[in-house]
Amino acid sequence: MAGRQGQGGGTPSKGQGRDPAGLDFPRPLTTVDVVIFTIRLDALQVLLVRRGHGDGEPFPDAFALPGGFVDVDKDADLDACARRKLAEKTGVVSPYLEQLGSWGSAHRDPRGWSATHAYFALIPASAAEAALAADAQWFPLAGLGVTPKLAFDHAEILQAAVQRLRNKVEYTSLPAYLMPEEFTLPELQRTYEIVLDRPLEKSAFRTRMLSADLIEPIEKMRKGPNRPAQLYRLKPAATPVYFARTFNAPE
Amino acid sequence: MAGRQGQGGGTPSKGQGRDPAGLDFPRPLTTVDVVIFTIRLDALQVLLVRRGHGDGEPFPDAFALPGGFVDVDKDADLDACARRKLAEKTGVVSPYLEQLGSWGSAHRDPRGWSATHAYFALIPASAAEAALAADAQWFPLAGLGVTPKLAFDHAEILQAAVQRLRNKVEYTSLPAYLMPEEFTLPELQRTYEIVLDRPLEKSAFRTRMLSADLIEPIEKMRKGPNRPAQLYRLKPAATPVYFARTFNAPE
DNA sequence: TTAATAGTGTCTATGAGACATTATCGG
DNA sequence: CCGATAATGTCTCATAGACACTATTAA
Numbered sequence: 001m002a003g004r005q006g007q008g009g010g011t012p013s014k015g016q017g018r019d020p021a022g023l024d025f026p027r028p029l030t031t032v033d034v035v036i037f038t039i040r041l042d043a044l045q046v047l048l049v050r051r052g053h054g055d056g057e058p059f060p061d062a063f064a065l066p067g068g069f070v071d072v073d074k075d076a077d078l079d080a081c082a083r084r085k086l087a088e089k090t091g092v093v094s095p096y097l098e099q100l101g102s103w104g105s106a107h108r109d110p111r112g113w114s115a116t117h118a119y120f121a122l123i124p125a126s127a128a129e130a131a132l133a134a135d136a137q138w139f140p141l142a143g144l145g146v147t148p149k150l151a152f153d154h155a156e157i158l159q160a161a162v163q164r165l166r167n168k169v170e171y172t173s174l175p176a177y178l179m180p181e182e183f184t185l186p187e188l189q190r191t192y193e194i195v196l197d198r199p200l201e202k203s204a205f206r207t208r209m210l211s212a213d214l215i216e217p218i219e220k221m222r223k224g225p226n227r228p229a230q231l232y233r234l235k236p237a238a239t240p241v242y243f244a245r246t247f248n249a250p251e
Numbered sequence: 252m253a254g255r256q257g258q259g260g261g262t263p264s265k266g267q268g269r270d271p272a273g274l275d276f277p278r279p280l281t282t283v284d285v286v287i288f289t290i291r292l293d294a295l296q297v298l299l300v301r302r303g304h305g306d307g308e309p310f311p312d313a314f315a316l317p318g319g320f321v322d323v324d325k326d327a328d329l330d331a332c333a334r335r336k337l338a339e340k341t342g343v344v345s346p347y348l349e350q351l352g353s354w355g356s357a358h359r360d361p362r363g364w365s366a367t368h369a370y371f372a373l374i375p376a377s378a379a380e381a382a383l384a385a386d387a388q389w390f391p392l393a394g395l396g397v398t399p400k401l402a403f404d405h406a407e408i409l410q411a412a413v414q415r416l417r418n419k420v421e422y423t424s425l426p427a428y429l430m431p432e433e434f435t436l437p438e439l440q441r442t443y444e445i446v447l448d449r450p451l452e453k454s455a456f457r458t459r460m461l462s463a464d465l466i467e468p469i470e471k472m473r474k475g476p477n478r479p480a481q482l483y484r485l486k487p488a489a490t491p492v493y494f495a496r497t498f499n500a501p502e
Numbered sequence: 503t504t505a506a507t508a509g510t511g512t513c514t515a516t517g518a519g520a521c522a523t524t525a526t527c528g529g
Numbered sequence: 530c531c532g533a534t535a536a537t538g539t540c541t542c543a544t545a546g547a548c549a550c551t552a553t554t555a556a
Contacts, residue, residue, distance in 0.1 A: 022306060023362060026323045027278040030355070030366055055273060070355070072277045072364040077356035102353045102368045104281070104321070105328035111274060113323040115281055115368065117353045186508070203510075204545050211544095226507040227553040245496045245544070437535070454537075455518050462517095477534040478526040496517075496544095 028104060029114035032081045033067030033154065035100065035161035036090065036121045038128040039178050043140040044194055045128075046158065047089060050135050051151055058110045059151030065158065066136065067116065082119040091131025096122040096177035096240075100161055108153045116152075120161045122177040169195045173214050173241040176234055184222045184229035185209060200247060212241045279355060280365035283332045284318030284405065286351065286412035287341065287372045289379040290429050294391040295445055297409065298340060298379075301386050302402055309361045310402030316409065317387065318367065333370040342382025347373040347428035347491075351412055359404045367403075371412045373428040420446045424465050424492040427485055435473045435480035436460060451498060463492045 036047040053060030066089045075081035079097070087093055097119055104115025128138065139146045144159040168174050175191040189205050209215065216235050221228035287298040304311035317340045326332035330348070338344055348370055355366025379389065390397045395410040419425050426442040440456050460466065467486050472479035 023280070025320070028281045028321055028323060029274070030279045030281060069276070070279055070364070070366070072279060072357065075357075078353060078366060099352050101350050102329060104368065106323065106326075113321070115321070115329060115366075117355065117366065184508085201546055201548090202508090203548090206509075207544075223554080224507075225555050226505075227509080229508055247545080435535085452519055452521095453535090454521090457536075458517075474527080475534075476528050477532080478536080480535055498518080 030070045031067055031116040033065040033116050034082050034086050034119045034121055035065055035158055038123050039125050039191055039194055040138055045138040045140050047136055048139055062151040063148045064151035065154045078117050086121055089133045089136045092123045092127045103153055118157050124180050126180050170246040171243045182231045182233055184231055214241045281321045282318055282367040283321055284316040284367050285333050285337050285370045285372055286316055286409055289374050290376050290442055290445055291389055296389040296391050298387055299390055313402040314399045315402035316405045329368050337372055340384045340387045343374045343378045354404055369408050375431050377431050421497040422494045433482045433484055435482055465492045
């Protein structure tokens with residue numbers, strides 16, 4: 001119990017080497033998965049990749065969240081690993097990226113004890129269409145999940161991501177990260193409504209957004225077959241805004 | 252890139268074995284750390300353990316968060332691992348326990364690429380005194396940290412835990428988990444004030460707590476040299492309550 | 503002119519902040 | 530009685546919700 005408790009004991013050793021001095025015990029597999037959201041076709045969508053079917057590959061041909069093993073040579077840290085996986089599948093390099101949580105157990109991967117560090121990312125629809133990987137595909141959300149059966153415990157992770165997103169959208173400006181460069185207030189409101197799956201009051205919404213130090217009008221209007229709308233963009237230092245109240249009291 | 256991407260490839264294999272069919276690459280170390288909070292001596296305190304100083308032990312004799320390697324035989328999942336570590340140090344078996352996040356990088360542990368899954372726990376002062384491990388010790392929080400220098404990146408993890416706790420206390424009933432079985436409303440308010448490090452309005456506080464479905468009065472009063480106070484206890488199904496507003500608008 | 507959507511204003515309800523007032527104990 | 534703390538009440542203010550109303554474009 002000595003060395004192994006408290007991260008103690010043992011001679012330093014890299015990798016999984018069977019060094020004799022204290023680190024010689026089985027290590028779990030370490031992966032990172034990313035739940036990537038966007039708004040497409042007036043719906044909240046999530047990116048999934050189809051798994052291969054070689055050798056002992058678990059969940060062959062099933063859909064899964066983009067992700068995979070941490071590469072101790074390529075990845076300086078977990079965030080970098082998540083960004084790498086996001087970029088590989090979408091080409092997007094600076095998304096809104098947030099840690100979601102971790103899932104680890106003896107049985108979630110048939111190959112052995114494994115733990116995944118899950119992230120969730122928000123990217124604008126435009127970026128979502130550009131450089132998509134061949135094995136990647138967008139799926140609209142149905143409730144808290146998606147129609148295809150997912151590999152591993154990814155359905156559970158996806159559900160947690162959707163709940164976290166919906167919850168935070170009640171009192172933050174997160175949906176702003178789903179918008180293109182330029183957008184109107186009604187378009188931003190529509191994004192909120194899609195994510196929350198319920199209509200919002202127009203005037204309360206506008207008051208909240210305009211009094212937050214979040215967006216600024218640009219010298220341009222969105223033209224259409226009706227009254228033109230003021231275009232806005234995110235202010236430069238666009239860290240998410242937290243509001244002091246939720247949109248309406250949970251029943 | 253085939254097998255290793257997307258958690259793919261390879262014959263199932265337990266532990267860190269050098270199996271030839273796809274899982275033969277270095278694995279990060281996997282640990283779990285727990286930030287354990289309580290209220291002691293009218294202050295928010297955190298439990299730290301002193302590290303050993305054997306062999307190649309990193310950060311000898313430094314203080315650190317309770318934690319250590321995941322044991323793929325003992326621990327069914329990450330939560331169980333966190334509970335085990337909490338119980339080993341405090342004897343507490345059913346605390347409020349929440350995942351905080353994970354920290355992983357090539358350099359946080361001199362022994363190699365490592366990732367820790369951090370949790371935070373809230374326990375009542377009473378439980379905090381009972382079965383404390385010999386190497387464990389309570390430290391009052393000073394700002395976002397603690398006076399001794401901590402091992403690894405534990406100062407950063409502790410800071411994140413304090414921020415998360417303070418933040419959530421603004422709109423949740425989390426401090427209820429720091430209270431003994433029976434408590435009065437002014438005592439609960441005092442706990443909020445200690446965690447937030449600022450005074451709260453009595454009447455607003457009472458209205459909020461009493462209208463939440465959180466506590467119930469018992470047939471007993473707290474006597475003292477002044478007007479007795481109604482005693483309350485947590486309602487049985489005591490999942491944390493989320494309020495629709497924060498206590499007062501952040502400036 | 504009309505249809506459609508953008509944007510503003512008005513009224514109400516809720517709950518927090520500030521603070522005064524009353525209640526109930528020991529001494 | 531007094532000091533102390535518990536508990537309640539009153540007033541104001543901010544903001545969400547509901548919804549009416551005005552504004553500006555294309556056709």
